[in-house]
Amino acid sequence: MSLVTWSSTDNGRNGIVLSNENMTVEIPNDATIIRATKGKISGKWYYETKYYNPPNSAIMWGCAGVCTKKAPLFSNSAGGRHYDWQYCRCYSGPNGYLHPTGIEYGDNFVSGDIVGIALDLDNGILEFFKNGVSQGIAFTDLKIMEGELFPYLGSMRAEHGFKATANFGITPFQYEIPEGYLPYDIENAAWFNHNKYLLKKDNKILTIESDALVETILQEPLTKLDFEELGFNGLDFLLDKDLSNMELLINPPAETVVSTINVRAIPMPQLIIPAGDIILKMLDKIYNFTIYSNKNSAGDIRIIFSIDEGANWLTYNLDTGEFEEIDITKIKEVKEKGIYPDIFNSIGTKWNEVILNSKIRFAYYLEIEYINDISEVNKLEIEMDIHGRWKKARHGQDYHYKYDNEHLYVSFFKDGSYKINYQG
Numbered sequence: 001m002s003l004v005t006w007s008s009t010d011n012g013r014n015g016i017v018l019s020n021e022n023m024t025v026e027i028p029n030d031a032t033i034i035r036a037t038k039g040k041i042s043g044k045w046y047y048e049t050k051y052y053n054p055p056n057s058a059i060m061w062g063c064a065g066v067c068t069k070k071a072p073l074f075s076n077s078a079g080g081r082h083y084d085w086q087y088c089r090c091y092s093g094p095n096g097y098l099h100p101t102g103i104e105y106g107d108n109f110v111s112g113d114i115v116g117i118a119l120d121l122d123n124g125i126l127e128f129f130k131n132g133v134s135q136g137i138a139f140t141d142l143k144i145m146e147g148e149l150f151p152y153l154g155s156m157r158a159e160h161g162f163k164a165t166a167n168f169g170i171t172p173f174q175y176e177i178p179e180g181y182l183p184y185d186i187e188n189a190a191w192f193n194h195n196k197y198l199l200k201k202d203n204k205i206l207t208i209e210s211d212a213l214v215e216t217i218l219q220e221p222l223t224k225l226d227f228e229e230l231g232f233n234g235l236d237f238l239l240d241k242d243l244s245n246m247e248l249l250i251n252p253p254a255e256t257v258v259s260t261i262n263v264r265a266i267p268m269p270q271l272i273i274p275a276g277d278i279i280l281k282m283l284d285k286i287y288n289f290t291i292y293s294n295k296n297s298a299g300d301i302r303i304i305f306s307i308d309e310g311a312n313w314l315t316y317n318l319d320t321g322e323f324e325e326i327d328i329t330k331i332k333e334v335k336e337k338g339i340y341p342d343i344f345n346s347i348g349t350k351w352n353e354v355i356l357n358s359k360i361r362f363a364y365y366l367e368i369e370y371i372n373d374i375s376e377v378n379k380l381e382i383e384m385d386i387h388g389r390w391k392k393a394r395h396g397q398d399y400h401y402k403y404d405n406e407h408l409y410v411s412f413f414k415d416g417s418y419k420i421n422y423q424g
Contacts, residue, residue: 040149045186048175089142107135116130125140125142196227198249205222276361288348292377303341
């Protein structure tokens with residue numbers, strides 16, 4: 001991308017000297033001005049200019065501000081002065097006045113001072129900073145100025161000139177950029193890291209305008225400038241919006257910057273379906289299943305189950321006390337008829353009526369309505385009897401015993417059920 005600089009052609013040329021890759025300009029007198037190479041019509045932009053007095057003057061006779069393309073490049077009887085009201089808005093170095101209004105505004109600035117310019121074209125506001133300190137809102141009428149607005153410099157006295165170096169954003173600014181503003185030359189501000197967002201749905205690019213989602217004319221592949229001009233800041237607006245089938249697009253960060261985005265979002269209701277069964281080997285009797293879950297506020301949990309490897313699904317009807325079939329493809333039906341955790345934990349031995357082939361799988365419906373809601377399943381336990389063969393315990397490995405004339409003492413080293421045969 002070409003850099004924004006002072007223009008080598010869009011100036012009065014009456015003794016103007018450019019150097020430092022056209023970032024530094026010497027203006028000899030007020031017969032001429034110079035504009036930057038790029039203007040803007042929207043957005044919030046910031047840049048800085050450092051001023052130097054000429055050797056023969058103790059006063060900084062320059063002025064800084066913005067102007068349209070119609071501003072005269074030099075003073076003459078036909079074109080008028082460069083700060084004619086309909087074309088320019090500027091801050092005067094010698095006395096801190098504003099032009100064209102002629103009102104007292106801020107501190108004067110001298111050699112070595114840095115003037116920051118905050119240009120809010122979205123709201124028509126211009127604000128100046130001196131060495132990082134705001135001098136207050138200078139103008140609120142920029143929207144009446146026709147066409148693009150350009151950074152510009154001009155001198156206030158015919159007998160005195162000045163020298164100034166601009167930083168449009170190619171390097172970090174001397175002072176902190178005002179909140180919500182971007183470097184004027186954002187395309188070349190590789191040091192500046194921030195995120196702006198767009199949304200994509202059905203190959204259409206959406207943004208936020210006036211608290212509403214609106215379709216843009218943008219097409220992929222998107223550029224950094226697309227994000228800067230039409231992207232939106234922050235994600236709070238999206239918290240209560242239906243973002244089904246939408247993609248969140250983030251402007252590409254500079255290669256040398258690691259960009260991190262932390263997102264808190266409300267997911268759509270989820271149905272968690274297992275891939276396999278719980279196998280209940282050597283099952284004799286079920287006493288109960290117990291689900292350990294956690295939910296608060298508008299958090300919601302339902303449970304359904306299958307005993308035929310997921311081919312069909314069942315729920316429990318508390319009113320009838322019977323198990324019933326349910327359509328797992330209809331998520332609203334699962335929410336309406338699924339088993340609440342408390343009811344699930346109270347089914348007890350009735351599980352033995354339905355679990356006939358010693359296997360079962362459970363699916364869980366989870367939903368939250370607000371960002372701080374909780375809906376989670378932590379653990380499932382089963383209390384049951386199993387059957388199997390008795391195995392002879394080994395003395396010294398599984399148990400140890402001792403006895404006296406009246407008692408037999410047996411210690412078991414492993415959990416389980418034991419039978420003791422004793423002949424006295």
